Every structure is written in structure tokens, then in C-alpha cells.
Amino acid sequence: NAGVTQTPKFQVLKTGQSMTLQCAQDMNHEYMSWYRQDPGMGLRLIHYSVGAGITDQGEVPNGYNVSRSTTEDFPLRLLSAAPSQTSVYFCASSPGREAYNEQFFGPGTRLTVL
């Protein structure tokens, strides 16, 4: 199993550009989520999904869109990039929506917005 994969690993955008961060998992996990990691702030939940076709907002959803058309993929779209979105983005998956489940994390995407 490849686990959770994310592409790209690094990305530089100009303010106003849009892009999609890709996330895929091959573990048939029901639950997937996106976090951003900023210095001194830990990980903050952006969006999550409890199954194909079902998504919901997390703690910091503004400026981001998600969709879940398949169990495997959970892309994160930046609609109009802003410098405040400079961060490291992590995708995670979990076997089920139950709170006791471990989350499995991808290697991250480091995004810089100029």
C-alpha cells in the first residue's frame, strides 16, 4: 500500500492564482481530511469528508473548496490564493468516522503564495 499520497510536494503561487492540491489513499478509508500547519498554531482542520459525496467544513474553511467523488480521492482547491494561505498542507485518512480511529497522514504540500 502507498498509504496517503499528496501532490505536489512544493508549490509557489502568485496572489490570485488558483490551484488544486491532490490527495489520494489506497486503504479504502471512509474518512478523509485536510489540515494546514502553521508555526505556533499546530494543525487546523480545513475540510473533512465522511464518505464519497459528503463533505463538511472544519475550523478554517474560508478560501478553500473540496469535493469527494470517489472513496480514494479528496482534492483541495484554492480558489484565489492569498499570502495568508502560505502554509504546509496535510491530507489525512481514517478507517471510519468513529472518533477513536487513528488518522494516517500524507507527507504534506508546502505552499508559498507571493
Place this chain on the structure above:
Amino acid sequence: AQSVTQLDSQVPVFEEAPVELRCNYSSSVSVYLFWYVQYPNQGLQLLLKYLSGSTLVKGINGFEAEFNKSQTSFHLRKPSVHISDTAEYFCAVSRASGTYKYIFGTGTRLKVLA
């Protein structure tokens, strides 16, 4: 709502010395508690978790944590650290019922010195 506090942003410790990383949480409902580790330029991986039962939980790489309900704490300990333990450690809490959302602490950077 739940919250997690990691009071120490950085902890330097000499190799083979013991270490304790502190985590306090706040919640009006039952929670599950987790410790994750992030090695440089990698995603997070689970160290250990507390769901119920024995308050002393053992994890990977010789780490253990003790759940203290009266003090709302879940401190992580290791009796003898190695250089390879240098990483960032995150405490997380998840509500035991209802919507599944992790809340992460801000992280503690453990630096093991030779």
C-alpha cells in the same frame, strides 16, 4: 467545545535523560486522547492513544502517557531519549460521540542533545 494546550513549545534534553511533554485538555464531554509525532519534513504518525480503561498507555518507540481525569492531563513520557527522538510532538483530542473532529495542540519540539 474541546481544546488542547501544550505549554512547552520547545524542550531540549540530553541523550539518555528522561523527558516529559505536557498536554492539558478541556472538554465538557468524554474524549479520546492521542499523541502524534512528526519527524522533519514528514507527516504525522500515531505514537499512542487513550480510549478507556487503564490510565497508563504504552506506545511505540518506548513512549508512554498517563491519562489523569482530575487534572485533565495526558502527559507523554520516555525514561531515556535518543537522538532519533528529535521531532515535534502533537497532542490531540477527539470527542467520544457526535461529529468526528480532531483538535490538535500547537506542538512541542523535542530536541535531543548529544
